[in-house]
Structures are given as C-alpha cells and as structure tokens.
Amino acid sequence: MSSPQPTYSVADKVLMGLRSALAGVGEALAVRRVWAALSASKRIRTCVMRCILLNGVLLCGSSLLFDYVVGPLLFAPRAALQRSVPSAAAAALLGFLYYALWLLPWYVLSYIFNASWYSTIARRYNELLTAQRARRRRRRAGGGGSNAAPDSDSGTLSASTSLSSSAVEAPAASAWESVLASLFDARRNAVEAVYSALLFAGLGAQCSLLALLPGIVGPLAQIVGLSWLYAFYSFDYRWRFGGFTVERRKAAFAADWAFFGGFGLPMTLLTQFAPFFVSYGVFALLFPGFIIAAIAAQRPKPDNGALGVLPLFALPSRIADAIVYILMRGGGSSGDKKAQ
Numbered sequence: 001m002s003s004p005q006p007t008y009s010v011a012d013k014v015l016m017g018l019r020s021a022l023a024g025v026g027e028a029l030a031v032r033r034v035w036a037a038l039s040a041s042k043r044i045r046t047c048v049m050r051c052i053l054l055n056g057v058l059l060c061g062s063s064l065l066f067d068y069v070v071g072p073l074l075f076a077p078r079a080a081l082q083r084s085v086p087s088a089a090a091a092a093l094l095g096f097l098y099y100a101l102w103l104l105p106w107y108v109l110s111y112i113f114n115a116s117w118y119s120t121i122a123r124r125y126n127e128l129l130t131a132q133r134a135r136r137r138r139r140r141a142g143g144g145g146s147n148a149a150p151d152s153d154s155g156t157l158s159a160s161t162s163l164s165s166s167a168v169e170a171p172a173a174s175a176w177e178s179v180l181a182s183l184f185d186a187r188r189n190a191v192e193a194v195y196s197a198l199l200f201a202g203l204g205a206q207c208s209l210l211a212l213l214p215g216i217v218g219p220l221a222q223i224v225g226l227s228w229l230y231a232f233y234s235f236d237y238r239w240r241f242g243g244f245t246v247e248r249r250k251a252a253f254a255a256d257w258a259f260f261g262g263f264g265l266p267m268t269l270l271t272q273f274a275p276f277f278v279s280y281g282v283f284a285l286l287f288p289g290f291i292i293a294a295i296a297a298q299r300p301k302p303d304n305g306a307l308g309v310l311p312l313f314a315l316p317s318r319i320a321d322a323i324v325y326i327l328m329r330g331g332g333s334s335g336d337k338k339a340q
Contacts, residue, residue, distance in 0.1 A: 008306045017258040017307055020300060024231070024262025027297040034289045043124050047117040048288050054113060059106045060281035066098055067275065103277055114284050121288050122237035125295055192246055194327070195320050196236065199246070202316025203229045223268050224261060228253075228312060231264030234287070234294035241295075250313045257310045259299055 008016070038045050207225035211218045232253055239249045253260055267290060271279040 013307055020256065020258035020307070021262030021265070023300045024259040025265055027299075028231075028263045028266050028290060028293050030293050030296070031289075033296045034292050037125050037128065037292045040128055041124050044121050044288075044292075047121050051114065051117055051285055051288055054106070054110050055281045055284035059103070059110055060278050060285070062103055062106060063275060063277035063281065066095075066103070067278075070098065071095065107277065107280065110281075110284055114287075118237065118288065118291060122241060122291050122295060125292050126238075126241045129296065195246055195324055198320035198323050199250075199313070199316050200229070200233065202319045203232065203313075205319075206315055223265075223272060226268045226272065227261045227264035228257065229264065230267045230283075230290070231260040231294075234263070234290040235260070235297075237291050238295045238297075250317070254309045254312050256299060257312060258307055263294070263297070 038048060203225070207222050207229060210221035210225045213221050232249075235253070236249065239252070244252070267283065267286065270286065271283045274282060
C-alpha cells in the first residue's frame with residue numbers, strides 16, 4: 001500500500017517556490033563553472049571572444065555610440081535652429097540611415113553567427129563533462145584516469161573508438177538500413193527544429209501578451225515570462241544533446257517552473273530595461289555563460305509535485321502544433337497531387 005501524499009499549506013508552497021527559485025538564481029550565477037570551461041577549452045574561449053567582439057564591441061558599442069555621442073550631435077542643431085523642419089528632417093534621416101545601414105546589418109550577422117557559436121560551445125562543454133564523468137567512473141572502478149589533454153579539438157571521446165570499431169565490423173547488408181535510418185533521423189530532427197523555433201516564438205508572443213495586462217501586473221508578468229523563456233532557451237541546449245524529445249523538455253520545464261524562473265531571472269533583469277539593440281547585445285554576450293551554467297546545473301530534488309505543474313506551453317504548443325500540421329499537410333497534399 002502506497003504511503004499517502006503529504007499535504008502542504010500555502011505558506012509551505014511559497015517557501016518551496018522561493019527555495020527553488022533561489023536555487024535557480026544560484027545555478028545561473030555559477031561563474032566558477034564558466035571560468036572552468038574557458039580554462040579547459042580553447043574552442044570555447046575562441047567562440048566567447050568572438051561573441052564579445054561582435055555582440056559587445058560592435059553591436060552594443062555602436063548602439064551606445066549613437067545614443068550618447070552621434071545622436072546628441074545630430075539633434076543639437078535641431079534645437080539651436082528652433083526646430084526648423086529641414087534640420088529635423090535631416091537629423092531623422094541620418095538617424096534612420098545609421099540604424100538601417102550600420103546597426104541592423106550587425107544585428108543580422110550577430111543572429112546568424114551566434115547560433116553557430118552557441119552550438120559549438122554547448123557541444124564542446126558537453127563533451128568535456130562527458131569525458132570528466134567517464135574519468136571519474138574509471139577512477140572509482142580502479143582503472144585510473146586518462147592522461148589526455150583537457151582540450152582535444154578532435155571532439156571525440158573514449159567511447160567513440162569502440163563505436164567506430166563496431167561500425168567497421170558491421171555487415172555490409174546493413175548499409176541501406178543505416179542510410180534509411182539517417183534520412184529518417186534527419187527528417188525528424190528537421191521537424192523538431194522547426195517545432196522548437198515555433199515554440200520559442202510562441203513563448204515570446206506569450207510574453208508580449210502578458211505585458212498588456214493592466215497596471216504593474218503587466219510588466220511584472222512579462223519579467224516572469226521572459227525569465228522562463230530565457231531559461232528554456234538555455235536548457236534546450238542541454239536537453240538537445242541529452243536526446244530529450246520536445247515533449248519531454250516541456251514536461252520537465254513545466255514541472256520545475258520555480259527553479260527555471262529563478263534561473264532566467266538574472267538575464268531578464270540585465271536586459272529588460274535597456275534599448276533594443278543594447279538589450280540584444282547584452283543577451284547575446286552573456287548567453288554563452290548561461291548555456292554552460294545550464295548544462296552543468298544541478299537541479300534540486302522536486303518537492304513531490306507540491307508546487308503543481310503550470311500550463312506554460314498551452315498556448316505556444318497549440319500555435320506550434322497548428323503550424324506544423326499545416327506545413328506537413330501541405331507537403332503531403334502537394335506530393336499527392338504530383339502522384340496523381
């Protein structure tokens with residue numbers, strides 16, 4: 001006979017939520033792990049330095065330069081000439097050209113390059129942790145540790161040797177099966193990538209809707225929503241390399257919402273109150289550290305579901321499901337028409 005589930009008062013649940021949120025904040029601010037990753041991997045250091053140059057110097061620096069140097073110089077003559085129409089139009093045109101021809105291209109390039117750098121950082125740090133755990137298991141088993149350098153740019157682990165040898169010994173008849181399995185995995189990964197992107201877009205739209213709530217409730221709700229969005233974005237790299245399906249990621253996130261809200265809160269507070277380009281630049285600059293913190297994070301033991309499961313993905317999931325269904329049905333219908 002199973003033991004009865006304990007009952008918690010409202011005060012107990014509030015304390016549990018605060019403890020989980022504070023644990024999330026502590027994991028997000030674990031700077032020592034970021035420093036250890038930078039010290040252990042030249043590849044991670046290279047990607048982080050590129051993030052600093054592109055996002056910190058070029059994007060944030062250019063935006064701050066316009067806001068505090070170029071902008072005042074453009075609009076000062078406008079006030080001196082008693083706001084004449086020609087001077088105001090010229091200043092507005094120059095400001096538009098600065099954003100359109102300088103800041104916007106850097107923003108687009110940053111968005112493109114950051115995706116590659118973030119994936120490289122997450123993959124390499126995951127490899128480092130996997131190798132570290134393997135060495136610990138060998139030490140506990142009495143086999144001793146590996147003398148390999150901590151940063152091997154080959155990106156291979158000891159387990160990959162046995163995998164490659166088994167692949168060589170595999171019979172030739174399984175070649176077609178491997179090809180078909182690879183094609184199936186590629187299609188599934190593409191669908192999951194599209195679904196994840198739509199899910200993130202839905203979470204962002206949900207945050208925008210929360211901001212429309214009246215009074216102070218709107219901004220506070222938006223801060224909470226953005227904290228969840230940033231945390232989900234960070235842990236998505238951990239779960240992706242861990243082989244988690246999208247549904248499993250959503251379930252894990254919704255069941256421990258207090259911890260993840262605390263994890264994303266520092267990033268939200270650092271970016272919420274700055275201008276758009278500065279806010280994005282700060283986010284892109286700091287996000288590698290949050291990826292590393294998420295991959296190495298040690299989540300506290302759940303309180304037996306005492307806090308409940310929040311339907312955080314109800315609206316984003318419906319939107320993503322509908323769009324993926326339309327895309328898949330559209331592809332299927334076009335294929336049927338060609339077959340006919």
